[in-house]
Amino acid sequence: MKGLKEEKKWLVVKTKANAEKKVAERLAMIGIEVYIPLYTTMKQWSDRKKKVQKPLISSTVFVHVEEKERGLLWNVVGVSGILYYLGKPAVVREEEILILQQMLQEGVYESVELSPTLIEGHEVEITGGDFKGLRGIVVEEVNAQKVVIALQGLGAQVVFTLKKGAVSRL
Numbered sequence: 001m002k003g004l005k006e007e008k009k010w011l012v013v014k015t016k017a018n019a020e021k022k023v024a025e026r027l028a029m030i031g032i033e034v035y036i037p038l039y040t041t042m043k044q045w046s047d048r049k050k051k052v053q054k055p056l057i058s059s060t061v062f063v064h065v066e067e068k069e070r071g072l073l074w075n076v077v078g079v080s081g082i083l084y085y086l087g088k089p090a091v092v093r094e095e096e097i098l099i100l101q102q103m104l105q106e107g108v109y110e111s112v113e114l115s116p117t118l119i120e121g122h123e124v125e126i127t128g129g130d131f132k133g134l135r136g137i138v139v140e141e142v143n144a145q146k147v148v149i150a151l152q153g154l155g156a157q158v159v160f161t162l163k164k165g166a167v168s169r170l
Contacts, residue, residue, distance in 0.1 A: 006066040006067055006068060007066070008033075008064050008065060008066050009064070009065065009066075009067075009089075009091045010035075010062050010063070010064050010091065010092040010093070010094065010096075010097055011062070011063050011065060011070070011073075011082060011083070011089050011090065011091065011092070012060060012061075012062060012082065012083035012089075012090050012092060013027075013060070013061050013062070013063050013073055013079055013081075013082055013083075014059055014060060014079070014080045014081045014082070014083055015059050015060065015061060015078050015079060015080055016059070016078050016080050017058075017059060019059075019078040020036050020055040020058070020059065020060065020061055021036065021055075022077075022078055023061055023076060023077075023078040023079055024036040024061050026076045026077060026078065027061070027063060027073070027076055030072060030075075030076070032063050032064075032065060032069065032072065032073075033063065033064035033065070034061055034062065034063050034064070035061070035062040035063075035064070035097060035100075035101070036055060036060075036061045036062070037055065037056035037057060037062075037100050037101070037104055038053040038054065038055060038056065038104070039053070039054060039056050039104055040052070040053055040054075041053075041054055056100070056104065059080070060083075062092060062097060070082070070089070
């Protein structure tokens with residue numbers, strides 16, 4: 001039907017190695033809303049230390065586009081593909097993007113690693129500490145310190161090592 005505005009969805013764009021920031025910049029220049037989760041870390045050189053921002057998920061940027069804008073992504077230098085899940089472009093829910101933004105803004109993680117597929121495990125709710133109220137899946141039961149925030153639309157999960165906090169099974 002004419003006149004209906006198409007809904008924008010968050011898609012996962014894969015980039016060439018170490019090209020995340022450049023790709024995000026190029027996408028923004030053509031009017032595409034882009035989110036690249038960055039965290040700050042200390043880089044050590046032989047003569048100095050410096051704070052640098054690094055991508056949380058390597059070779060990945062998130063774009064907020066309508067279906068008709070998807071073709072524009074392929075014209076951007078550095079884009080190597082769009083992540084597909086079950087034969088369709090992987091869609092990341094708005095809430096998952098907001099959780100990533102909040103956690104990075106608050107710096108509530110100790111370390112982060114990307115796990116390529118969803119792993120079956122115990123569903124938990126964090127009952128104390130910085131993650132209080134969040135739900136995830138336990139990856140290891142070693143002192144219940146590693147929890148997973150599953151990004152279902154991405155078909156992946158981010159593993160957070162908790163600084164502190166209690167975990168209760170649901």
